[in-house]
Amino acid sequence: MGKREEKDTENNKYLFWGLIAIELFMSFSFLGYVHIEPISLTFVYIPVLAAGCILGAKEGAAIGAVFGLASMWKASAFYVAAGDAAFSPAMSGKPVESLILSVGTRALFGFLAGLLYQAAKKGKHPLAGVVAVSSLGRTLHTVLVYSCMGLFFPEAGFDITSTLDDLMRWDFIPFLLIVDGIIALCYCFTRSGSLRQFFFHIRLMDEANSLILHSRKGMTALVSLLGLVLLASFSVAFYFTNRIGSVMSRHGVELSQQASYDVLHLQIQFLLGMIALAIMVIIGILLYQKNFSYLYYQARLDGLTGLMGRNQFFQNGEQLLASMKWEEPGKAGCFIILDVDHFKQINDKYGHPEGDRILKRIAESLQKVFEGRGILGRLGGDEFVIFVHKPVTAKEAESLLNELRQDVKRIRIQDREVTCSVGVIPAEPGYSIDELYRSADRLLYEAKKKGKDQFVFGYRFRDQDERRKGSDPQGGKAGQ
Numbered sequence: 001m002g003k004r005e006e007k008d009t010e011n012n013k014y015l016f017w018g019l020i021a022i023e024l025f026m027s028f029s030f031l032g033y034v035h036i037e038p039i040s041l042t043f044v045y046i047p048v049l050a051a052g053c054i055l056g057a058k059e060g061a062a063i064g065a066v067f068g069l070a071s072m073w074k075a076s077a078f079y080v081a082a083g084d085a086a087f088s089p090a091m092s093g094k095p096v097e098s099l100i101l102s103v104g105t106r107a108l109f110g111f112l113a114g115l116l117y118q119a120a121k122k123g124k125h126p127l128a129g130v131v132a133v134s135s136l137g138r139t140l141h142t143v144l145v146y147s148c149m150g151l152f153f154p155e156a157g158f159d160i161t162s163t164l165d166d167l168m169r170w171d172f173i174p175f176l177l178i179v180d181g182i183i184a185l186c187y188c189f190t191r192s193g194s195l196r197q198f199f200f201h202i203r204l205m206d207e208a209n210s211l212i213l214h215s216r217k218g219m220t221a222l223v224s225l226l227g228l229v230l231l232a233s234f235s236v237a238f239y240f241t242n243r244i245g246s247v248m249s250r251h252g253v254e255l256s257q258q259a260s261y262d263v264l265h266l267q268i269q270f271l272l273g274m275i276a277l278a279i280m281v282i283i284g285i286l287l288y289q290k291n292f293s294y295l296y297y298q299a300r301l302d303g304l305t306g307l308m309g310r311n312q313f314f315q316n317g318e319q320l321l322a323s324m325k326w327e328e329p330g331k332a333g334c335f336i337i338l339d340v341d342h343f344k345q346i347n348d349k350y351g352h353p354e355g356d357r358i359l360k361r362i363a364e365s366l367q368k369v370f371e372g373r374g375i376l377g378r379l380g381g382d383e384f385v386i387f388v389h390k391p392v393t394a395k396e397a398e399s400l401l402n403e404l405r406q407d408v409k410r411i412r413i414q415d416r417e418v419t420c421s422v423g424v425i426p427a428e429p430g431y432s433i434d435e436l437y438r439s440a441d442r443l444l445y446e447a448k449k450k451g452k453d454q455f456v457f458g459y460r461f462r463d464q465d466e467r468r469k470g471s472d473p474q475g476g477k478a479g480q
Helices: 003-010 013-027 046-054 057-075 095-121 126-152 160-167 172-190 193-212 215-250 257-299 310-323 343-350 352-370 394-409 433-449 459-469
Strands: 033-036 039-042 332-340 374-380 383-392 420-426 455-457 477-479
Touching: 013 046, 013 057, 013 257, 046 057, 046 095, 046 126, 046 172, 057 095, 057 257, 095 126, 126 160, 126 172, 193 257, 215 257, 310 374, 310 383, 310 433, 332 343, 332 352, 332 433, 343 352, 352 374, 352 383, 352 394, 383 394, 383 433, 394 420, 394 455, 420 433, 433 455
Parallel strands: 420 455
Antiparallel strands: 033 039, 332 383, 332 420, 374 383, 455 477
16 A cells, blocks of 8 residues: 555545544533543543544644534533533633633644654554553643643632642543553554555545536535534424423423523534434445445456446546536647557567556556546557546647657567557547547547557647647647
């Protein structure tokens, strides 16, 4: 697995959003609490440590901020203890200080933990370093929170020295062992080859989808859906609060304004926990579906080269062609077809295994030159196709093809070079991918008639080149 795949695994958006959902679910369920009189400290900070360890300092700070916002919401009720009220801007009387205490200290905690993990993973024994940082996590969090309380809320009676009380608790060591075990498992699992391969599959599917779908529209739809879910959740909370008040009134119990607010507060807290649980399930289903799509996609690839087969290439090409924009003057997408010169003679003289080696190497050259610019396919035999969906000028297309030709010539069979003939047709509005293929195939035939080891451009590229270098009377521009 290369560095790129490793980076994609370590900075995966699905892991990030999954940890946010876990953080919220733990915040709004019994899984997140360790109660220490007179305030409640939680071990909801475990997802913060996990984010800092497997994603990075920025992601750790973001999950820490989510932790802080959740604790701020939980503290914004009349039923909370006096010590917890300091975490709520609405209840403490010091809104800015409470915001710093709730969100600021947790974001800083996540950021510092991420930096410590980053340093630990560069050491000689990274796993031992990760465990050491995890062991410091609870104390680091406690120091930050108590220090902030001592600075802004001295009346609560807590300051940095109160950290010693936490260190002396009977459950401190067992708790650290649990945390260390969880973080160590997360670290080892995210570095495993199977998970890296899994997320590599997901990345390939995301890249394939991004070629066709507009990410801005997808993000707008996602934000709109999230807004509707939150609106529906608050509506449900208000409805049930009203119903509870009506039922209790019918039984002769009248709720005060504070009691009604606390009931509504708990309803929203419950719904947010359920939404977080639903997000975790959705992410799991989404990852499963994308991995299944990859396996289906892989089954349709060319077995020898790993490029798209005929059906997959034409299907994806048609979708890309339909989504292309035609607004850049002097540039165009293009359909490229090439085959290996004298390939039958190579097979007859040197054998089919040698011919297969050449096909694999040409596929590698195509990927090297056109990666990120278009889709690649092998239609059969020695016939390869490329659909460049990102518009290029004639000069840029010629440069890419020259780069490809030079790379192909590095493939040698004993004392002879391998060469290719190429036909290039620009993608025009109103044409299907099959029509572009047929036009490019005619240009490929023309390149072979001109002596092989060259490329011939079609219409629009030819006109651009005529203005730049002079015209070609045959209707196609040959490159040598």
